[in-house]
Amino acid sequence: MGxxxxxxxxxxxxxxxxxxEDNKLSSYIAQxxxxxxxxxxxxxxxxxxxxxxxxxxxxxxxPDLKHGEFTDAEEQTIVKLHSVVGNRWSLIAAQLPGRTDNxxxxxxxxxLKKKLSGMGIDPVTHKPxxxxxxxIATTLAPPQVAHLAEAALGCFKDEMLHLLTKxxxxxxxxxxxxxxxxxxxxxxxxxxxxEETIExxxxxxxxxxxxxxxxxxxxxxxxxxxxxxGSHGEASVMHDVYDPMLSGDHGFRYDAPAYGNDVGEAxxxxxxxxxxxxxxxxxxxxxxxxxxxxxxxxEMEEEDGEETEGRKINGRKGDEGGMxxxxxxxxxLPDDLMSPMV
DNA sequence: AAAAACAGCAACCGCGAACAA
DNA sequence: GTTGTTCGCGGTTGCTGTTTT
Numbered sequence: 133m134g135x136x137x138x139x140x141x142x143x144x145x146x147x148x149x150x151x152x153e154d155n156k157l158s159s160y161i162a163q164x165x166x167x168x169x170x171x172x173x174x175x176x177x178x179x180x181x182x183x184x185x186x187x188x189x190x191x192x193x194x195p196d197l198k199h200g201e202f203t204d205a206e207e208q209t210i211v212k213l214h215s216v217v218g219n220r221w222s223l224i225a226a227q228l229p230g231r232t233d234n235x236x237x238x239x240x241x242x243x244l245k246k247k248l249s250g251m252g253i254d255p256v257t258h259k260p261x262x263x264x265x266x267x268i269a270t271t272l273a274p275p276q277v278a279h280l281a282e283a284a285l286g287c288f289k290d291e292m293l294h295l296l297t298k299x300x301x302x303x304x305x306x307x308x309x310x311x312x313x314x315x316x317x318x319x320x321x322x323x324x325x326x327e328e329t330i331e332x333x334x335x336x337x338x339x340x341x342x343x344x345x346x347x348x349x350x351x352x353x354x355x356x357x358x359x360x361x362g363s364h365g366e367a368s369v370m371h372d373v374y375d376p377m378l379s380g381d382h383g384f385r386y387d388a389p390a391y392g393n394d395v396g397e398a399x400x401x402x403x404x405x406x407x408x409x410x411x412x413x414x415x416x417x418x419x420x421x422x423x424x425x426x427x428x429x430x431e432m433e434e435e436d437g438e439e440t441e442g443r444k445i446n447g448r449k450g451d452e453g454g455m456x457x458x459x460x461x462x463x464x465l466p467d468d469l470m471s472p473m474v
Numbered sequence: 475a476a477a478a479a480c481a482g483c484a485a486c487c488g489c490g491a492a493c494a495a
Numbered sequence: 496g497t498t499g500t501t502c503g504c505g506g507t508t509g510c511t512g513t514t515t516t
Contacts, residue, residue, distance in 0.1 A: 148484075148510080170501070186502075187485065222504060233504070234484080242482055 145179045149188055153178055157185055158193050191234045198230030202239050210236055211244060215258040 160176035166189065169182035178185065191197075202210075206228055213224045221233035221240075228236065248255040254264055 146486075168501080181486095182501085183487090183503095184485075190503090191484075219505065237505075238483055 144173075144181045144184070146181075146184070149192075153180070154188070154193060157189060161189060161193075191232045196230055197232065202231075202243075206231070207239075207244060207247075210240060211248070211258075214240065214244075214255075 156176050156178055157172070160172060164172075164175070166172070166186075169186045171182070172178075173180045173182055173185050176185075180188075209227055210224055213227060217223050219237075221237045225231050225233040225236045245255040248258070252261050253259065254261055257264065
């Protein structure tokens with residue numbers, strides 16, 4: 133038996149909603165609430181599918197929605213949560229009052245992913261590209277490394293090229309920026325330079341591999357390096373701030389998840405989510421520390437299938453040498469959320 | 475000035491989970 | 496326990512306005 137359609141497609145209108153439709157839906161829901169989406173369009177006099185009505189309401193008409201730009205604090209929250217829970221947009225959106233999962237997802241796909249790539253960080257794993265390449269280098273024999281590196285380059289190439297070949301304007305001077313000393317810059321790059329750019333990417337990657345191989349944990353970023361501190365016994369973490377010159381943006385800070393595999397016990401995915409200096413640990417405070425509300429905690433426990441001991445707000449068991457102060461809001465997450473998402 | 479390319483966003487689709495009969 | 500129905504989620508598509516060529 134096939135799946136039944138959510139509505140009869142012949143009789144429903146699709147596409148953009150008109151203000152009249154919005155009014156009808158809003159006033160109907162104001163009077164009757166949102167029980168039974170299937171009946172709502174019929175009763176409200178709308179030629180729409182119930183699903184479409186639900187979407188319109190939850191993503192646009194709900195009175196508690198925020199419609200403006202995402203703030204830096206919101207962006208930080210998204211990045212941090214994404215590093216832990218991956219593409220669970222509803223979970224992330226639940227931590228951002230007034231934002232919907234669709235909002236968060238769109239913002240991630242259109243802005244944040246590019247910001248991270250621009251910082252040399254893989255938006256999927258939240259690790260620096262160089263670190264990924266180094267992992268390849270340390271686990272495979274040289275002939276295989278070359279092939280894999282080539283393949284990895286293929287994966288990142290389009291995004292990197294997009295970032296590198298775009299003409300951008302220096303946000304401070306208003307002038308087009310010149311190419312940096314590692315080849316990353318903003319001057320307009322013609323189609324003829326494309327191959328050269330690819331070569332530069334390759335060169336950068338191979339350099340990064342060599343540096344990682346030497347035990348130096350640096351991410352070369354537009355002439356400045358991000359150092360992974362605490363290479364022995366404590367969590368490694370990138371502690372430099374996001375370079376606004378690189379992003380064409382202001383104030384966006386990325387405190388990456390640490391790289392636990394470098395140092396033994398500390399897993400990359402078990403690190404604090406606090407933003408170093410801005411972390412205050414105040415529950416309910418959006419700036420800095422990530423708030424784990426009761427609802428989210430419950431949801432995570434449900435996903436875990438059992439009560440997870442030690443998962444709590446404002447504390448983490450067995451982690452002294454963490455990267456941030458102990459008064460941060462911390463999470464202990466279930467195992468299925470700890471695994472790097474690739 | 476026109477065409478092409480790009481970016482952002484709203485909406486749609488299919489799937490699985492939850493719930494009810 | 497099974498079947499049917501509804502809801503919510505995440506991935507994807509397509510439209511529209513803006514920027515670049």
